[in-house]
Amino acid sequence: MTPVRRIRRRALADGADAAASWPADIPPLLRRIYAARGAHDADAARPRLAGLLPPDGLLDLDRATALLAAAIEGGRRILVVGDFDADGATACALAVRGLRMLGAGDVLHAVPNRMVHGYGLSTALVAELAPLRPDLLVTVDHGIACHAGIEAARALGWQVLVTDHHLPGERLPAADAIVNPNREGDGFGSKMLAGVGVMFYVLLALRARLRDEGRLEGKGPELAQLLDLVAVGTVADLVPLDANNRALVAAGLRRLRAGQGCAGLKALVEVSGRRAELLSAADIGFAVGPRLNAAGRLEDMALGIECLLCDDPARARELAVQLDTINRERRNVQQAMLDEAERALTTQALDAMGQGDGSKAAACAFDPGWHPGVVGLVASKLKERLHRPVVAFAPSEPGSASLRGSARSIPGFHVRDALAAIDARHPGLIERFGGHAMAAGLTLDAARLDAFQAAFQAHAAATLDAAALQATLDSDGALAPHEFDRFHAEALRDGGPWGQAFPEPLFDGEFEVADWRVVGERHLRMTLRAEGLRTPLAAIQFGAWRGEPPPGRARLAYRLQPDDYRGGDAIQLLVEHLEAC
Helix, strand or coil: CCCCEEEEECCCCCCCCCHHHCCCCCCHHHHHHHHHCCCCCHHHHCCCHHHCCCHHHCCCHHHHHHHHHHHHHCCCCEEEECCCCHHHHHHHHHHHHHHHHCCCCCEEEECCCHHHHCCCCCHHHHHHHHHHCCCEEEEECCCCCCHHHHHHHHHCCCEEEEECCCCCCCCCCCCCEEECCCCCCCCCCCCCCCHHHHHHHHHHHHHHHHHHCCCCCCCCCCHHHHHHHHHHHHHHCCCCCCHHHHHHHHHHHHHHHCCCCCHHHHHHHHHCCCCHHHCCHHHHHHHHHHHHHHHHHHCCCHHHHHHHHCCCHHHHHHHHHHHHHHHHHHHHHHHHHHHHHHHHHHHHCCHHHCCCCCCCCCEEEECCCCCCCCHHHHHHHHHHHHCCCEEEEEECCCCCCEEEEEEECCCCCCHHHHHHHHHHHCCCCCCEEEECCCEEEEEEEHHHHHHHHHHHHHHHHHHCCCCCCCEEEEECCCCCHHHCCHHHHHHHHHCCCCECCECCCCEEEEEEEEEEEEECCCEEEEEEECCCCCCCEEEEECCCCCCCCCCCEEEEEEEEEECCCCCCCCEEEEEEEEEEC
């Protein structure tokens, strides 16, 4: 069911190599890549903290900082409620650390358990938190859709501050203040902040308020030391890396590379087998983030938040090892679920994909034995394999008639808006939903799964054209023979942060496959030759072994990387796509 991919070269920007606008330490290859992403000078390509957007445009920011300042001044209890993904965990840890730095003496934190409370600030979670008797409850990375939970909290006499970045519904919850750049009428210059980024901005504004009121000595605490948490949450949540987010992530990465991150993140980097001094956004996305996320998927994200708040290196290491163990279990569960889903899609052809011809524009997958904490990962993998919007469902708990669904989308299909349109057209079909353009979640009665699948496919068919359903790989063109070296590989690695909306460089070209072998049962290790190159190239394609040898001559889409395993001047190609010439 792997879609046929088309390699499409990005248009070259005029004047991309103009030396006058670039410093000498940025090689022409990197200039061309930056320009193809809309960054035509070094300031745009590598934004700095000095150029961060000011917090001023965020709605309710004055009200939010007033609530927090009054709580700090009065010695009141502040309860930070996080979410059970990496963005929510880092936002929670950042809020707790930042509020304490700014003088809050009574700060507690909590996080819902996916299997017990469901998503966000639910009435069940509020009831469980009632004995803590907070004066002010602060949500991070959620709250914009938690109407009932917020009403329950305020009925107990608590003040509620919502900090979130998810898209609001037609009605806002009855909180005392709501800071969310995606609110209608919000004037903040970027709508791309992750939940952890929103909370960081709230802390920046709170520090400014306390400073103006004379409640801090000098300039106040250095909040930049929290940017390691901002970087991890932003990258892990897959929000677009616009210039503002790139500045935040780059600064956080610099702290982590310099060994200045919090003990928990340093331990997670270590157990993931990454080298801290070479850490990249890709390492966060593929190694650090998943280990943190695993706690919320299979266990309790309280463990992940404890790791992020821990200042004892030995204890942080113990917690990181536990998270690594949970992540290994998560990978096994995910692979089993993915294998089942792929067998269903290929052998039964599901109505989700017509008669196996890809005629349907979207897919739904469900199994009563699946784990609700891993359906998002399964949806993501199926979306990649099918190049279709996918919703994967699992029972909310074993034997439950309530299903939890996780949706993943492709460019051109706003999945949260799709759920809103379905909800408007079929009232009562979806119990609750929320999310972003590329990812969303929902709950559904199991008896209504078929009706939802039909509605989801119909909406996709009406809004997606044939071009959007064609899987494409956007290439930065061919590398010149002299660019296949360690210098350019390191320049590409260090030229980021790369991520959503600022993609990591990808190249294409024709090669002779001189040798190959299977490694790790699923992966292809190859030796390649190309015109103009005197020495062969090492290459690897993960998950590519399908029981047939690669062609003798192939066109590849690949990334150029330093080969740190072999060391020295060694490089390798990470193959994303291979097709016979």
